[in-house]
Amino acid sequence: MRKLLLALPLLMAAPAFASGIDITVAGEANGVISIDLLENLAPKHVERITTLAEEGKYDGVVFHRVIEGFMAQTGDVEFGRLDGDMSRAGMGGSDLPDLPAEFSNEDYARGVVGMARSQNPNSANSQFFITFAPASFLNGQYTVVGKVTGGFEVLDAIKRGTGPNGSVIGKPDVMVKVTETE
Template sequence: MQLKVQQWLVLVLIIGGLCLAGCTPNQVANSASPDNTAAETTPVPAIQTSSVQMKNLPTLEGTATVVMTVKGQPITIEVDGKNAPLTAGNFVDLVQRGVYDGLVFHRVIGPQSRPPEQPFVVQGGDPQSKNPNFSPQRLGTGGFIDPNTGTERQIPLEIKPTGATDPIYSRTLKSAGVRKQPVLQHLRGAVAMARSQQPDSASSQFYFALADLSFLDGDYAVFGKVTSGMDVVDKIQQGDRIDSAKVTEGSDKLKNGGK
């Protein structure tokens, strides 16, 4: 997607919406400029995150289907554990735990935002938003507290380049020196994880891409796509809540999941 200079500057400012607390303007700007030159071929580095770090994380071995209901209307999401096993596994695990039920979409940048903006993202998944008395200004700072550890579960950044056997972990494609497009790209309807400037800081917050956002490719982990109900996503407004989220297919492919 080609953007005019003014549109680009606006997106540099609003891309901070994908970050949790702690992003500085410079860090936001840096994360908004991935190298999208896919023609060159670069050897893909080995996985950097240790097996010890990853072994206890939920993993999705294949694909699953999640139906998320907002204002009584379903959004069907295909979750891709083939190309993003840890990121997809984390999402499916949180769905099965009921973490997303009742949570707020705390950031909407698009036609339904106030004032209306160019279509960008709808973001939610902060567990703090389940409390109706929690300050809306502080939403976007929370993640899933794992009852087994008492600490916030954070998953490594996971991006699989086209033609690679395994994903790259804990680094953006640009910082890893990879000039290939990721397998899972930010096309309209993509579902991806929000994070801070630290690569391995994603927890429970996710976003829907309201348009093709190729400048995010290689910087944020896409793990699925909307296959039905994009019209529902387009109508989401800031403050709307997730009625429920259920795994309808593929729950048997989740390993190391909770309840």
């Protein structure tokens, strides 16, 4: 009993996580993508996503890199706003520090959400991607943070980019609102 009472303040001090997020998308795709966040696999990354969502930082951020048959990338809260200079979209992050990798054995199946990063495994910040199809070559290389549980038709309708890097030309689809769910 004494151990339980001593541990209680630690449990109460632990960060509270939303169990998921809903992403309201507008553009060629219109609707909501629901994502179950996997704090057991990547607690620091899930905390970052929920913090940025709670602060409204993801609202108005575009899907700047979308590769047919692979993934849709978004989350550049610094340069990826529809109302800003889109020429640097995908090059920024948040004003928070980069995160250390939280790799797992989770398989990159269709609808898995992973954290985008540079070649440095410890450089994830605010950007994330959602896979359109299985991408097992990413397994153990990128931090898995969640899985799509609803809105696959919205995911599949996101405007595709062109060329090998999937840059979206013209007006990209946008995350109008990102909200936490219970």
